[in-house]
Amino acid sequence: MTSRTPRPRERGIPEATVARLPVYLRALQALQERGTPTVSSEALAEAAGVNSAKLRKDLSHLGSYGTRGVGYEVEHLVHQISRELGLTQDWAVAIVGIGNLGRALANYGGFGTRGFRIEALLDADPAMVGQRVASLEVGHIDSLEEVVGSRGVSIGVITTPAEAAQAVATRFVEAGVGSILNFAPVVLNVPDGVDVRKVDLSIELQILAFHAQRRAAGDGQVAAAPGLELT
Known part of the structure; x- marks a missing residue:
């Protein structure tokens, strides 16, 4: 056992x-x-x-x-x-969508010291396939299932446009990946037992904008008070 x-x-x-x-x-x-x-x-x-x-x-x-x-x-x-957190193990990661964000993640040097190994980079764009990013050659998305199986990928990272994300997630799940980090601005539908973490930068910026607006409104109220007293 x-x-x-x-x-x-x-x-x-x-x-x-x-x-x-x-x-x-x-x-x-x-x-x-x-x-x-x-x-x-x-x-x-x-x-x-x-x-x-x-x-x-x-x-x-x-x-x-x-x-x-x-x-x-x-x-x-x-x-x-x-x-x-499981960081004493070595987790193989595949990134799908090697645009600006995908490249940035692939080039980030902090993953290796935290138990994560970027094992594969995949993209649907023929012009991107074959390029080298962070010492890895970008493969075609068609090889996703083979890559997951042969390289022991445990975590899938999605940095594709929103319209492609669900199809990529489904393929990850069907290939046996149980953990997905999603940067695409869309909610993914996955079976029970599959863990998805969503990182939506636009939502985070909107939340910051909300707080910035509240602070600005508060400052404005404080600044206006003396003027009201002088009227």
Whole structure:
């Protein structure tokens, strides 16, 4: 019988906690690079942008409670979170859609140090096929199924135009890929058991615009108040 590490939600870790674990890990790795051996919950929470009570509760799901008066051992906590997120393994990734965003992702050097290996780049444009990007030769989308099987791809990244994304997702799923990162501005329909994370940059910008507008409105109200008093 083959054993495997339980996934976070199988161990009862809330999805909201799972979403914050990479943020904690990034803060801890920065501390590790500076040679910091221990960190208090308050300092780590501040670095991660959450309150300390929430951080302590999140980490308690991993069985990590820290030591009173000392805090958390940075190296140990990095290992714990990395293991929980599956980053102690090597995950093969295929990117479909090698436009500007696809190229940027392929050239990003941070994936390799975090347990992700860009194994294949695929595109439907004949002019793109055969080009080399980040030391990889771009293959044709027609080879997706063969690439997934032969190179052990576990995670598919979609950076295609919206109209092509669903077809690519369906092919990933049928080829056995259970995790998809979608940058296309469209909601994908996938079977139960397939995990999709959606990154929509336009939505994020709109949310920022909302907050910027609120701040500007607040500043305007403050500035207008003295004028009203003088009238």
